[in-house]
Amino acid sequence: MGKKDFAPIDYNKVIKAGLDKVVKGYTGVKISASVFNRLSQVERVAKLKDFGGKLFASYIKKKISCLSSEHEDSTPSMGFYAGESYVGFNCLGCESKYDIFDIVGAVYHLGSFKDKYSKCVALFCEQGSDRSFKGYGNKSYAYAGSSKVKQSSFKTLTPFEKTLKNKYYIEFPESPEDETQDLTLIDAASYLKKRGIFLGSASIGNNVRYWDYNNYTYIVFVNDDGTVCRRCVDDDYEWRWWNSKGNIGIFNESALYKGQPCFICEGAFDALSLRSIGLPAVSMNSTQNFKKLLGMDGVMPILLPDRDSGGITILNKFKDKFFTPEFYFEGFGDYEILKSGEDVNEAFVRIRKKGTDALLEWRIHLEDLICEAYEYYKRGK
């Protein structure tokens, strides 16, 4: 898009700016495979540019010296820019522009766009994302909800896509916008914050949206089967929860099929809390789905319902079938992940308030459960 052919990136300048450290050391939140696989090739390129670009922006907060090998830039004049047509670094002096593909190419010494693209997918997308570059215009889609990527070109939309297309559910931006005029977004974002969730975590899976309905702001959880759970941000409103009719799907269901244990929570905010700290989690949304879980092959559930009488009933009912953390029954001292009466999101909010160390420690206990569950399922129930 009017991008001039500028001088190659000076790798020493990349090192100086710390970009190679960011690229090579990146292990944080990634673009979900179920989302990425649904995009067309053009959309994938745009998604990577946007995600990778904003990732850098969050690390490189100030201006850096121009990365161009031809520009002796004594006063740092290259900044990060995210606009409609361009997301990347932009020099105010010589006007050279470098996007995520250019930077990854420089760090890994890659020449062709195809190689840079594949590298970006490997770096910024979850495992299971299609790594091959098929060229523009070649639409290949895949179904989500399966670790096997089914390559077929079908014209009909998945229920998930249909839901997003037919309703005005809006995607969250990946980073906060200071000057947004979108009052619904402001409303939704402040509600998420109250529940410990930042916009970046909400935006990643593409399945959390916001919605204005007659001046009421809703957070919308779009399940893989296209059903939705909507939560009004107004706690006093009589329709706080407004879900699709009939059987409601599992939220974030694709996390179940990753060949690793996955937390099973009751509500979508619980699953979102865990996902925001990089742990695989789904929410059942309805007790019906626990039965559905019984029929699923190759999944490794870790039951983590609310620690109240309803949750303990669920645990007792399924404890012979699925991995169940013992602390629900015994009280585990420092290993207590949920206090009595709490759901996962409430615990998450409580622990976040204590600070990063407390949150890390909590996460470590959860990771221990993942290891225990893995052993449990490998042994054979």
Ligand SMILES: [Zn+2]
């Ligand atoms: Zn420059």
